[in-house]
Amino acid sequence: MGVTIYQVARAAGVSPSTVSNVLNGRDGRMLPETRSRVVRAMQDLGYRPNHAARQLRTGRASAIGLVVPSVANPFWGAFAQRVEAAALTHGQHVLLCNSERDPDRERAYVDELWAEGLRAIVLCTSLPSLDHLADKISAGLRLVAFDRTAQLGDPDQVINISIDNVLGTKMATQHLLDLGHRRIAFISGSLGSINRKERHRGFVEAAAAAKLGDGAITWAADDDDFADLDAAALGRAAVAELLQRPEELRPTAVLTINDMTALGVCAGARTAGLTPGRDLSVIGFDDILLAELAWPPLTTIRQPLDAMATAAVDYLRADPDGAVTAPSVLIRPELVTRDSTGPATA
Amino acid sequence: MGVTIYQVARAAGVSPSTVSNVLNGRDGRMLPETRSRVVRAMQDLGYRPNHAARQLRTGRASAIGLVVPSVANPFWGAFAQRVEAAALTHGQHVLLCNSERDPDRERAYVDELWAEGLRAIVLCTSLPSLDHLADKISAGLRLVAFDRTAQLGDPDQVINISIDNVLGTKMATQHLLDLGHRRIAFISGSLGSINRKERHRGFVEAAAAAKLGDGAITWAADDDDFADLDAAALGRAAVAELLQRPEELRPTAVLTINDMTALGVCAGARTAGLTPGRDLSVIGFDDILLAELAWPPLTTIRQPLDAMATAAVDYLRADPDGAVTAPSVLIRPELVTRDSTGPATA
């Protein structure tokens, strides 16, 4: 069924090990002429390397493992699409895993991928600690932690790729302040994960700098009542509660942990008879495809996913022996102004 | 690094081949007692089968290949999440491929997966013909064609899983008729793919049965100006054009090829100063997560994704030697009534 290096070797008049050397870029061990003869033979015969055999021999698989909370979430779906595209440019495949934000599941996936020989994993995690991966990492696992900034005590060699969350919510808060809002709510699920804490911090700091005082309202779910896909429901619930407050305590603008929650807030506001963008300003985070499609189109903080996905795959492929020069990549967010935010009216 | 069947065999006091037999469910070839001894040894040693070795030996990989247009599209993201979940219950992994609706890319992916030993593929395709896969299928490829109904001349052994598209748009059209609408537009990208043709047919037939005559308007993009992710832009463009028509030719209700397009229609209607659900009824297709979140919440035809994904994975795992008793699974759509459709006012 498949062409083997033996057939290639015979066709090129060399030994199998020479073909193997060509395959593995050990060009120094042969004459350029020999090399080109081998390459030609591979093309003529339509040779394709057998990944299973290579993996059996080396113990390493070439695919990239991708662990996301859930590709059903449009943000992660978009990210997964870009990771796959970036991997494809290197001829690598992507193994898809949905952790559903369950830490046990997340760990089990990484264990499983490791046991299967995968040595390159993009882990989209909100876990504060990566200690449980330290042994694998020192044993050769290339791990990109995505959407999570570097933490003290992280294993060396872990590469963190994330937006600058603090800056992002600062920009969002500032935008609202510039529009004249003085009572602003930050809405989020439980503040357990790193990036949520950071986004919250950006809000708190920007609000403090503007001396908002009690005008800075934090609404965070206590525990994990809301799963990943319930972000919208969370927004709905939060806004329903906030709008019941007496007018002098009621926010005129809302900043959410992500776009899905913002969409929920918009829906909740409408249920309460308010028009988002006019009676209540709403700003999201992520800039998912649907942010632009919502009514009103959602002002949000964009995460440049293309750049992030490409960076992730590049690091995974970097020379394993090379020094990791950039242990952490902090990407700059962008404010995208659309119609869901407007001047303060109250 | 790994425990092998030899170690298990030694621990259980049997030969490696007996362990292999246990692994492969050939229970008939050993005493129950022997079997349990082996199982115990596997647990004690923490044995995990080496997929690469197994694949090298058998030529078959155990992962499932999933080819979707793009997981960045919320519908396909949701589907991918469910396929992965279904595969996980069998301990199988999912290899993710985004075809971006490029037929060449789609074919290249299938070739690649096949060459890598994958023998189970879920192919979400709009291609009318599957002839190019016939040879692989007869050579043992298990292929589930998703979102595509069976066609005359399809290779045997292909399993088609799809909703009943004709019924779906009939239900949608009927819903609009029941609300009193007499000028209804069907909006879609080019009608090249099977399921689009079918959805269109459902609309045409229901409209004809209601003697709508010129009141049944088909708006379909000529060629593929709009890629998968531009569905919303397509809806916007279509509605902008339709609303410019003289009043007696202007639709009072719109039925779209999918929810993303419907969301675009809603946005376009608002741009034109109309309120969806009041001035223009809009009904989508799919029931993606965001349909409920839109404003107004979108009436739509639901595709029961869970059932569809489970069916796909089950068929992939069915006994390869068993007769394929259900070459085609036609799933019943459900009308989900929300606020984007209302009585005809014009």
Next chain:
DNA sequence: CTGTTAGCGCATTCAA
């Protein structure tokens, strides 16, 4: 009912 054995395709010593 259980054990022995011979590769699957490749990478990698070690010799030449």
Next chain:
DNA sequence: TTGAATGCGCTAACAG
């Protein structure tokens, strides 16, 4: 600079 030989972990004859 190249070649011959070995084994990664497993399955499937086949022999016992």
